[in-house]
Amino acid sequence: MDTNQLWKERLNHHLKMVSRYMRLIFNDHLAFALIFFVAAFAFFYQQWLETVPSTFPAEWLMAISIGLLLTYSPVRTFFKEADTVFLLSVENRLMPYIKKSIIYSFVMQSYWIAIFLFALSPLYFTVNEEVSAGYLFFILIFALVVKVSNLIATWFIQKSRDQRLHYLDIVVRLIINVFMVFFLAIGQPYYSFIALLLLVGVMFLNYHNVYKKFSLPWDDLIEKEEARLQFFYRIANMSTDVPDLKRKPKKRHGLVRLVTKRMPIKQNQTFIYLYSITFIRSGDYLGMYLRLMLLAVFFAFWIPAFWGKMVFALLFLFLTGFQFITIYNHHRSIDWLKLYPIPHALRTKAVHQLILVLMLMKIVVMSIVFFIATDLMGALIYGGLAISFTVLFEAFYVKGRIRKLGT
Structure with a gap:
């Protein structure tokens, strides 16, 4: 040889x-x-x-x-x-x-x-x-x-x-x-x-x-x-679909119970339940979400200029929403997912809802950080801009990306 x-x-x-x-x-x-x-x-x-x-x-x-x-x-x-x-x-x-x-x-x-x-x-x-x-x-x-x-x-x-x-x-x-x-x-x-x-x-x-x-x-x-x-x-999966990507789930029973115990057991909540557990138990999503949160907090305190804090906070908010769009295809290799007697629109809606909740949670945390790092007015300005950005991001960008992933 x-x-x-x-x-x-x-x-x-x-x-x-x-x-x-x-x-x-x-x-x-x-x-x-x-x-x-x-x-x-x-x-x-x-x-x-x-x-x-x-x-x-x-x-x-x-x-x-x-x-x-x-x-x-x-x-x-x-x-x-x-x-x-x-x-x-x-x-x-x-x-x-x-x-x-x-x-x-x-x-x-x-x-x-x-x-x-x-x-x-x-x-x-x-x-x-x-x-x-x-x-x-x-x-x-x-x-x-x-x-x-x-x-x-x-x-x-x-x-x-x-x-x-x-x-x-x-x-x-x-x-x-x-x-x-x-x-x-x-x-x-x-x-x-x-x-x-x-x-x-x-x-x-x-x-x-x-x-x-x-x-x-x-x-x-x-x-x-x-x-x-x-x-x-x-890393590549954040931008494109990677067929060879393998994911090892983690147990995290306590966190799963905390999130799912208040979810209604209804047919139209199936994908919300599934993607919520996927976000928690997957080895990729939760860790990345927390790391981006910590980085956003660091730059909010480190950068002296208020508008600089705002730019970096909105940039990390965009990255937070951007990276979780690929969760739509997380279970693409599982055929029984297609056998659910549930309209396909509910699957898309569940991804939208998950991304919206994650971005809103980050807005709440960063608003508190802005209040500490600047003042009440700074927190209100960030909250208003971040919510407006999230609504536009959800309505246009996420919708188009999920449509591309579904084709």
Whole structure:
């Protein structure tokens, strides 16, 4: 078996899939919202920098942010379930395949390190005016070298099935990475080289104590690879229908009882009941809803200008309604749903009602936040604009999107 050719085929298949969904994502309104979000964030970020005191802990913020990115170093293998049969016998000949996997993972994860370092550089230069751009480039190169060590250390420890050993490895590497970047940020690279030597020591310990003693845990590697693929599918599913998306429901019995105990047991309430439980028990919707809520609250307190708070609050309100439209097709693979003796219009109505309730709940919470962050008039202005936006969004945008999903 030519493992180099196998890697090329797997990589080409993955890139084609990603590019296909990325075109659909960036052709949608979500792309416009994200571009607007980045532009607005950059504007208010620049305004905030003008008020940052010289005592602001920019070095620690950079150390923690970059340190987390360095520590999180999964190796993308593109392994599939059938590999437990066809590749198990050639495991000792997979070294070229694994090397290419590490190189690919390094390239893709290095982009995020560069992006975060670039985003934090204005804050870093504001607090440390004497630092040159060349030194920031040195930090980037040093971080990329450290990234290689973290990827290799992660791959070596991957053979162990002891989760406690995995957690210990993550904690040790995180502490080393954070202090390594911190010493770089405060201008003491000699200590960073010592930290790098400690990281190399961790890498060799993982190699001698784990990698040399065990074989590849194929089931675990395939499960993690599938989880990463499903994560991308969940993002793409916000803009288009993804047939390969798998959803694992969560129990959440208490929350389900709290929501459904007051629902009338009537035939015309069937889809409302179904989609309410779907929202709660699905692994995607409830978590995303709460994360968007927390982000909206953060920006409402962080942005100084009132109209800036308003823009971001309305933007997150749009994202809240936008992402839950796809719940309409959540049960598309279940045939018995079509056997319900219920008009199709009630299904569409149930989705409209769910999105409307979710957006109104967010308006209530954000109105309280605006009252705390600004005053009563600010809360009333936000509430009026948000309700008007929700009504128009429901009447026009949601209606058209659901019609497209139903065809």
